[in-house]
Amino acid sequence: KAGVTQTPRYLIKTRGQQVTLSCSPISGHRSVSWYQQTPGQGLQFLFEYFSETQRNKGNFPGRFSGRQFSNSRSEMNVSTLELGDSALYLCASSLGGPGGAGELFFGEGSRLTVL
């Protein structure tokens, strides 16, 4: 079974630009979560989608948005990029059924550098 795939793996943008990151979950997984990883801050939750609906949202500004498609693939968008947005963006998928959390399967991440 293929793992979680994220594209692009690396990208460089300048301040003010916008970026779209893509995530293809493991087949059969309906939940996709996004995390921002920076040195010293660990994994900070951005948002979670389940069956095309945003189920949870973290404490990030409105410049960060996402969506999920009917095939469970997800995208996140960051508009008006700031230097502080430089980070590794990790996508994770899970079965996401009701009744409790389960194992998250992470992708390799998209490393964004904002100049």
Added chain:
Amino acid sequence: GENVEQHPSTLSVQEGDSAVIKCTYSDSASNYFPWYKQELGKRPQLIIDIRSNVGEKKDQRIAVTLNKTAKHFSLHITETQPEDSAVYFCAASGGNTPLVFGKGTRLSVIA
């Protein structure tokens, strides 16, 4: 919302010694507590998890303990080996709430 504190941020042990990483959480409704290991340049991977109806769980050299009253849980690694060197993250969640991670512990096992 949930807040997870993790200590220490760095830990160095001699090969063969034990390592202990501790986490506290704030939301008494949390009932799922996993631990993830992230090797340098790789993705985080689940190594062990525990649910609130269990006080302790073991898997070979790794064990996790949970104290719901005190709202803290710990990871214990015995007989550490160089390949245990990595960053370890604890996390907590309840029901359909998102998994909230601690800031990580960088473990170095010195041969």
